[in-house]
Amino acid sequence: MSGHLGQVLQFHLRLYQLLGFHGIALPGDKSPGRMRRRLRAWALFLLVSLSALVLWCLTSNDDFLYRGDMFGYANDALKYVFAELAVVAIYVDTLTSQRHVANFWWLHAKLTQRVGAVSLRSELRQYRRYLICLYGMMMFELLLHLGLWQIQPLTHHMALFWMTYEPLVCLTYMRNVQFVLHMELLREQLAHLEREMVLLAQYSKFACETGRSFPGFEAFLRRSLLQKQRIYSDVYDMFRCFQGAFNFSILAVMLTINIRIAVDCYFMYYTIYNSIANIDYYLILPALLEIPAFIYASQSCMVIVPRIAHQLHSIVTDSGCCSFPDLSQQIQNFSLQLLHQPVRIDCLGLTIMDCSLLTRIACSVGTYMIYTIQFIPKFKAPYM
Amino acid sequence: MAREQSSEAAAVQPLLEQFQQLFFISKIVGILPQDLDKFRSRNVLEKSRNGMIYMLVTLVVYVLLYNVLIYSFGEEDRTLKASQSTLTFVIGLFLTYIGLIMMGTDQLTALRNQGRIGELYERIRHVDERLYQEKCVLDNSTIGRRIRIMLGMTIIFELSILLATYIKLVDYTQWMSVLWLVSAIPTFINTLDKIWFAVSLYALKERFEAINATLEELVATHEKFKLWLRGDQEAAAAPPLDSSQPPQYDSNLEYLYKELGGLDMGSIGKGSSMSGSGKNKVAPVAHSMNSFGEPIDPSDKAGNRNPMASNMVHESELGNAAKVEEKLNNLCQVHDEICEIGKAMNELWSYPILSLMAYGFLIFTAQLYFLYCATQFQSIPSLFRSAKNPLITVIALSYTSGKCVYLIYLSWKTSLASKRTGISLHKCGVVADDNLLYEIVNHLSLKLLNHSVDFSACGFFTLDMETLYGVSGGITSYLIILIQFNLAAQQAKEAIQTFSSLNDTAGLVGAATDMYNSSSTLHDLVTTTMLTPTG
Numbered sequence: 001m002s003g004h005l006g007q008v009l010q011f012h013l014r015l016y017q018l019l020g021f022h023g024i025a026l027p028g029d030k031s032p033g034r035m036r037r038r039l040r041a042w043a044l045f046l047l048v049s050l051s052a053l054v055l056w057c058l059t060s061n062d063d064f065l066y067r068g069d070m071f072g073y074a075n076d077a078l079k080y081v082f083a084e085l086a087v088v089a090i091y092v093d094t095l096t097s098q099r100h101v102a103n104f105w106w107l108h109a110k111l112t113q114r115v116g117a118v119s120l121r122s123e124l125r126q127y128r129r130y131l132i133c134l135y136g137m138m139m140f141e142l143l144l145h146l147g148l149w150q151i152q153p154l155t156h157h158m159a160l161f162w163m164t165y166e167p168l169v170c171l172t173y174m175r176n177v178q179f180v181l182h183m184e185l186l187r188e189q190l191a192h193l194e195r196e197m198v199l200l201a202q203y204s205k206f207a208c209e210t211g212r213s214f215p216g217f218e219a220f221l222r223r224s225l226l227q228k229q230r231i232y233s234d235v236y237d238m239f240r241c242f243q244g245a246f247n248f249s250i251l252a253v254m255l256t257i258n259i260r261i262a263v264d265c266y267f268m269y270y271t272i273y274n275s276i277a278n279i280d281y282y283l284i285l286p287a288l289l290e291i292p293a294f295i296y297a298s299q300s301c302m303v304i305v306p307r308i309a310h311q312l313h314s315i316v317t318d319s320g321c322c323s324f325p326d327l328s329q330q331i332q333n334f335s336l337q338l339l340h341q342p343v344r345i346d347c348l349g350l351t352i353m354d355c356s357l358l359t360r361i362a363c364s365v366g367t368y369m370i371y372t373i374q375f376i377p378k379f380k381a382p383y384m
Numbered sequence: 385m386a387r388e389q390s391s392e393a394a395a396v397q398p399l400l401e402q403f404q405q406l407f408f409i410s411k412i413v414g415i416l417p418q419d420l421d422k423f424r425s426r427n428v429l430e431k432s433r434n435g436m437i438y439m440l441v442t443l444v445v446y447v448l449l450y451n452v453l454i455y456s457f458g459e460e461d462r463t464l465k466a467s468q469s470t471l472t473f474v475i476g477l478f479l480t481y482i483g484l485i486m487m488g489t490d491q492l493t494a495l496r497n498q499g500r501i502g503e504l505y506e507r508i509r510h511v512d513e514r515l516y517q518e519k520c521v522l523d524n525s526t527i528g529r530r531i532r533i534m535l536g537m538t539i540i541f542e543l544s545i546l547l548a549t550y551i552k553l554v555d556y557t558q559w560m561s562v563l564w565l566v567s568a569i570p571t572f573i574n575t576l577d578k579i580w581f582a583v584s585l586y587a588l589k590e591r592f593e594a595i596n597a598t599l600e601e602l603v604a605t606h607e608k609f610k611l612w613l614r615g616d617q618e619a620a621a622a623p624p625l626d627s628s629q630p631p632q633y634d635s636n637l638e639y640l641y642k643e644l645g646g647l648d649m650g651s652i653g654k655g656s657s658m659s660g661s662g663k664n665k666v667a668p669v670a671h672s673m674n675s676f677g678e679p680i681d682p683s684d685k686a687g688n689r690n691p692m693a694s695n696m697v698h699e700s701e702l703g704n705a706a707k708v709e710e711k712l713n714n715l716c717q718v719h720d721e722i723c724e725i726g727k728a729m730n731e732l733w734s735y736p737i738l739s740l741m742a743y744g745f746l747i748f749t750a751q752l753y754f755l756y757c758a759t760q761f762q763s764i765p766s767l768f769r770s771a772k773n774p775l776i777t778v779i780a781l782s783y784t785s786g787k788c789v790y791l792i793y794l795s796w797k798t799s800l801a802s803k804r805t806g807i808s809l810h811k812c813g814v815v816a817d818d819n820l821l822y823e824i825v826n827h828l829s830l831k832l833l834n835h836s837v838d839f840s841a842c843g844f845f846t847l848d849m850e851t852l853y854g855v856s857g858g859i860t861s862y863l864i865i866l867i868q869f870n871l872a873a874q875q876a877k878e879a880i881q882t883f884s885s886l887n888d889t890a891g892l893v894g895a896a897t898d899m900y901n902s903s904s905t906l907h908d909l910v911t912t913t914m915l916t917p918t919g
Contacts (some may be wrong), residue, residue: 303732329822336829340806349849371864
C-alpha cells in the first residue's frame with residue numbers, strides 16, 4: 001500500500017529516510033510519531049558517527065591527508081572540513097525542520113489531485129528529470145571509480161583518502177538530488193498552474209472573438225481565477241517551506257561542492273606541473289555536474305512565475321461584444337499578488353540560484369586557481 | 385475622549401522602558417548625551433548640555449589614553465621594524481587608528497543626533513498606540529530580555545579577549561601594561577552603540593510581524609466563519625470542501641495531520657478545543673498553514689487566539705467590507721509609518737554602520753593575515769598581538785563578525801517582514817472574495833509595493849545577505865593575495881641572505897657549480913622582488 005504518493009516518490013523518500021535526510025513518516029506508516037522520533041535518533045547517530053570519522057581522519061597520523069607539501073595538506077584538510085560542515089548542516093536541518101518538511105508534503109498532497117492509481121510508466125515520465133539526475137549521477141560516479149582504479153595504481157594515501165572521503169561526497173550528492181526532487185515537485189505545480197492559465201486565456205479569447213459565451217461567463221472566469229489565486233498562494237507556501245527546510249543545507253552543500261572543485265582543480269594543475277603519475281582528479285567530473293543540476297532545476301522553477309503573469313494578462317477582459325470590469329479587477333489582484341510573492345530560490349538570501357551563479361562560480365574558481373597556481377613555484381623553492 | 389486617550393496611552397508601554405540598564409551603561413561610558421534623570425522619570429530622551437560636555441570629555445580622554453597606549457606599546461614595534469616585513473608593518477600602521485575612528489564616529493554621530501533619537505522613540509510610541517487601537521498588543525518584555533542577553537554577550541566577549549590577551553601575551557610585570565585595558569574601549573563603546581540600533585531595529589521588525597499576524601488572523605477567522613456558514617447550510621451532509629481543496633484528502637493526509645499535530649502543539653490544542661465535529665477538522669490545519677514560516681510562541685498564540693475564536697466564529701470582520709476597509713487602511717498607514725521610522729533610523733546610524741562595516745572587513749582580513757604571520761614565526765604589530773594565539777583570534781573574529789553579520793541579518797529580516805505584509809493582505813482579499821474588498825486590496829497592495837524599507841550603509845551598499853556573500857569573497861581574495869606577498873617578501877629576504885653568504889664563499893672557492901646556483905638564486909630574487917612592492 002503506497003498511499004497517495006505513488007511508487008516512485010514513496011521509494012525515494014524511503015531511501016532518503018535511510019540516509020537520514022527525510023525526518024517524517026511516509027503515508028501508510030503506523031504510528032508516525034514514533035517513526036519520527038526514530039528517524040531523528042537515526043539522523044543524530046549518523047551525524048555523530050560521520051563527525052567522528054572526519055575528526056579521526058584529520059587528527060590521525062596515518063596518510064589520510066596529502067603529505068607532499070603544506071599547501072596540498074591544507075587543501076585536503078579544507079576538503080574534509082567543508083564536507084563535515086555539509087554533514088552537520090544536512091543533519092541539523094533534518095533534525096530541526098521537520099515541521100517545514102511536513103508542511104511541504106501536506107501542501108503537496110493538498111495540491112495534487114489524483115484520481116485513481118497512476119501507472120508506473122506515467123510516474124517515471126513525470127519525474128524523469130529527477131530520475132535522470134539521480135541515477136545518471138550515481139552511474140557516472142560508479143563507472144568513473146571503477147574505470148579509474150583499473151588504470152591508476154592505488155597508493156596507501158589514495159586508498160585511505162577516498163575510502164573516507166567518498167561516503168561524504170555521496171551524501172552531499174544525494175542531498176543535492178533531494179533538493180532537485182523538491183524543486184521538481186514545485187516546478188510541476190507551477191507548470192500545472194501555467195497550463196491552466198493558458199487554457200483560461202485561450203478560452204476567454206475564443207469567447208470574445210466569436211461572441212459565444214454563456215450567461216454568467218464572467219462569474220465563471222472570475223471564480224476560476226480566484227481558485228488559481230488560492231492555488232498559487234499554496235504553491236508559494238510550499239516554496240517557503242522548501243526554503244525553510246533546506247536553507248542551511250543548500251548553502252553548505254553548494255559550498256562543499258564548490259570548494260572541492262576549486263581544490264581539485266588546483267591538484268590537477270599541481271600533478272600535471274610536477275608530472276606526477278596520478279589521475280584521480282578525474283573524479284571531480286561528477287561534482288562539476290552537480291551544481292548545474294541544482295541550478296537548472298531552480299532556474300526552471302523560477303522562470304515559470306513571469307510566464308504565469310504573462311498568461312494572466314492575456315486573458316481578454318473586454319472586446320467588441322463584452323466587457324468584464326470585475327474580471328479585470330480580479331486579474332489586477334492576481335497580478336499584484338504575483339508581484340508580492342515572487343518565487344526566488346536563494347540560500348538564506350545570500351545569492352539567487354540561477355544561471356548567473358554558474359558564471360560567478362566559474363569566475364571564482366578561475367580566480368582561485370590563478371592565486372593558488374602562483375603558490376606552486378614558491379613552495380618548490382629550495383629554501384622552503 | 386481625553387480620558388480614553390490617556391487610558392490607551394497607559395496601556396501601551398513605551399519601548400524605552402526596556403532600555404533602562406542599557407541607557408545607564410551608555411550614559412556612564414559616554415555614548416549618549418541625553419539627560420539621565422528625565423529618562424528615569426519619564427522615559428524620554430532629551431537633550432542635555434551637561435551630558436554633551438561629559439561626552440566630549442570622555443571622548444578626549446579616550447583618545448588621549450589610546451594614543452598613550454599606542455605610544456607605549458609602539459616601542460616594541462620600532463625595535464622590531466627591521467625584522468618584520470614592510471607589508472606587515474604598513475598594514476599595522478594603517479589599522480592602528482581604525483578602532484579609534486570607529487569610536488569617534490559613534491560618539492560624534494550620537495552628539496549630532498541627540499535631539500532626533502528621542503523623536504524616533506516618540507514616533508514608535510505613536511505607532512504602538514495606533515496598533516493598540518487595532519487590537520494588536522505588543523509585548524516589549526522580549527526586547528528587555530534581548531538587551532540583557534546582548535549586554536551579557538558583549539561583556540563576556542570583551543572580557544575573555546582582554547583577559548586572555550593580557551594574561552598570555554602582555555608582559556604584565558611592568559606597570560605600563562595596565563594600559564592594555566584601554567585597547568578594549570573602542571570596541572566596547574561601538575558594540576553598545578550598535579545594541580541600541582539592533583534592538584530598535586528588532587522592535588520595528590516585531591511591529592511589522594504584529595501587523596502581519598493581525599492580517600493573518602483576519603483570514604483565519606474568516607475561514608472558520610465560512611466553514612461555520614457552510615456547515616449550517618448544508619447540515620454537515622457533504623464533505624466541507626473549498627473549491628481549491630482536493631477530494632479524499634482526509635484518508636490520505638491522516639498521517640500528516642498527526643505529524644503537524646505532533647509538531648505544532650499550538651494549533652492542535654486550539655483545534656481540539658474548538659472542533660469536536662467533523663466539519664471543523666480542516667480548521668487546525670488550515671490555520672497551521674497560515675502561520676508557518678515564522679516561529680511563533682505557541683503559548684502566546686493560544687492565549688491570544690482562543691478568546692477571539694470563541695467570540696468571532698459566528699461573525700467575521702472580513703464579511704463586512706466597509707468596516708474592514710478602515711481597519712486595512714489603518715494597518716497600511718501604520719505600516720508606512722514604521723517604514724518611515726526605519727528609514728529615519730537607518731539615516732541616523734548610517735555613518736556608524738559604515739564605519740563598523742569598514743572596520744569589520746579590514747580587521748577580519750588583517751587579523752587572519754597576522755595569524756598567518758604568527759604561525760610563520762614572523763613578528764607582528766604589538767596592537768594586534770591577540771593574533772599570536774589562534775584561540776583568542778577565533779574569539780575576536782567571532783565577536784567582530786558576529787556584530788556585523790547580526791546587523792546585516794536583522795536588517796534583511798526586517799525588510800522581509802515588511803514585504804510579507806503584502807502577502808497577508810492578498811490572503812485577506814482572496815479569502816473574502818468581495819468586489820469592494822478587492823478594490824481596497826489592490827489599492828493598498830500597490831501602496832505597499834511602493835513603500836518598502838531597505839537598509840543601507842550611507843548608500844554605499846545595502847545591508848542584506850548578498851552583501852555578506854560579496855564581502856566574504858573579498859576577504860578570501862585579499863587574504864590569499866596578502867599571503868602571497870608575504871611569501872614573496874620572505875623569499876626575497878632569504879635570497880638576499882643566501883646571496884650575500886654565497887658571495888663570501890664564492891669569492892674563496894670560485895667553483896663553477898656554485899656560480900650556477902647563485903645565478904639561479906639571483907634570478908629568483910629578481911622575479912620575486914618584481915612581484916612585490918614591499919620587498
